[in-house]
Amino acid sequence: MTVQTLPIRRPDDWHLHLRDADLLRAVLPASARQFGRAIVMPNLKPPVTTAEAAMAYRECILGVLPPGSEFTPLMTCYLCDTTDPADIRAGFDAGAFVAAKLYPAGATTHSEYGVTSIDRIAGVLAVMQDIGMPLLIHGESTDPAVDVFDREAVFLHATLRPLLARYPRLKVVLEHITTAEAADFVMRDPSGRLAATITPQHLMFNRNAMFAGGIRPHHYCLPVLKRERHRLALRHAATSGSPAFFLGTDSAPHDTGAKESACGCAGIFSAPVALQAYVTVFDEEQALDRFEAFASDNGARFYGMPPNQQTITLHRSPTHVSGQIDLPDGRRIRPFLFGETLPWTLAWPDDDLDRIAS
Numbered sequence: 001m002t003v004q005t006l007p008i009r010r011p012d013d014w015h016l017h018l019r020d021a022d023l024l025r026a027v028l029p030a031s032a033r034q035f036g037r038a039i040v041m042p043n044l045k046p047p048v049t050t051a052e053a054a055m056a057y058r059e060c061i062l063g064v065l066p067p068g069s070e071f072t073p074l075m076t077c078y079l080c081d082t083t084d085p086a087d088i089r090a091g092f093d094a095g096a097f098v099a100a101k102l103y104p105a106g107a108t109t110h111s112e113y114g115v116t117s118i119d120r121i122a123g124v125l126a127v128m129q130d131i132g133m134p135l136l137i138h139g140e141s142t143d144p145a146v147d148v149f150d151r152e153a154v155f156l157h158a159t160l161r162p163l164l165a166r167y168p169r170l171k172v173v174l175e176h177i178t179t180a181e182a183a184d185f186v187m188r189d190p191s192g193r194l195a196a197t198i199t200p201q202h203l204m205f206n207r208n209a210m211f212a213g214g215i216r217p218h219h220y221c222l223p224v225l226k227r228e229r230h231r232l233a234l235r236h237a238a239t240s241g242s243p244a245f246f247l248g249t250d251s252a253p254h255d256t257g258a259k260e261s262a263c264g265c266a267g268i269f270s271a272p273v274a275l276q277a278y279v280t281v282f283d284e285e286q287a288l289d290r291f292e293a294f295a296s297d298n299g300a301r302f303y304g305m306p307p308n309q310q311t312i313t314l315h316r317s318p319t320h321v322s323g324q325i326d327l328p329d330g331r332r333i334r335p336f337l338f339g340e341t342l343p344w345t346l347a348w349p350d351d352d353l354d355r356i357a358s
Ligand code: NCD
Pocket: 017, 043, 108, 109, 110, 138, 220, 221, 222, 223, 250, 252, 253, 266, 267, 268
C-alpha cells in the first residue's frame, strides 16, 4: 500500500549556512521550521575563528529566531593556519562550539582564510582527537591542476587517508559528498568515527542540470554536481541504512544578482524545501522506512547528542516551490527547485503552527 503520511522524529540539519545580518534574518525561519538543530557553518566575512566569535554569532541567531521556535544552532569554528589549540579546547569545553570546519584555503566560498596545509593545524587536530570534537571537512583538492570534477576523489587519497591514519581516534565528517569514491570510502571505514553528509541537490541532479538549455547558475554549488553514476551511488549510500550517512543540506543562500553573474557564486538555498526534496528521493528509492534514520537519528548519534523528541509529519501532497525571499535592500533569494512541484508536503503539529510565526 502506498504510504500517504510519514511521521518521523524531528530531523536536524548537519550542514547549514545561515549568513548574518539581513540575510540571516531572512533565511533563518526556513531552517527553524524544518529542523530541530543545525550545524551552523562559520564561513562568514570575517569567518568565525574563535570561541568568543562563535558565542556572539549564536546570540545573533537566537536574537532573530521566530517567536516560539525551539531551533538550536550548533556552532562551529573556522580553522585557520593560526588557530590556537587552547581556544579550541576551551571553546569546546564551554559549549561555544561543537565542531570545527576545515576549509582547504581556496576550495570554496569564503575559504580564503582556510588551512593551507594539514601540518599547520597538527596541534589543533591532536586536541580535537583528545576531546572528541568532530572535524568537519570540505573534502576537495585545491591543486589548480586537478580537474574540478576530480577534486573530491583526489582529496580522499592525497589528504583524507593520511589524515585519518595520523589521527586514528579523530571523529571526522566528510561534508556534502558528491562522488561514488567518497561514498565508498566512508562505507568501507569500519571504525565508526568517519561519517558523511549528503545534500538534496546531489541526490536529485547530475551535472547535466547545470547546462540544460544554457548555463544554470541556480544549480551551481561546491563541490560541483557530478556524473549520473555518482548521483546513483549517493542515493544508494543515503538509503542503505548505514549509520555513517546523514542529512546535511549545505543550504547556502546567495542573492540572485550574485548567482546570475559573469562570475556566479557557488551555493544552493535548499532550506525551504529540504525535507520535501529528501523524502521524494527516499520515496523514489522505495526506502521511506529508512528516511527517519538518515534525517533524524544517524547525525545525532554520531555527534553524541540526544535525539529530538518532537515529531513532524510529511504528507504525500504536492508542494509548489514559489516563495522567493526579498531583502530590505532589494536583493532577492531564490530557493532550490523554484517553480517546480514536489510530491510531498511538510506539516506541523497544530500547536507548533500556532506558536511559530510564519
Ligand atoms: C557554500 C557557501 O556559499 O557558503 N557554497 C557551496 O556551494 N556549497 C560553501 C561550501 O559549503 O562549500
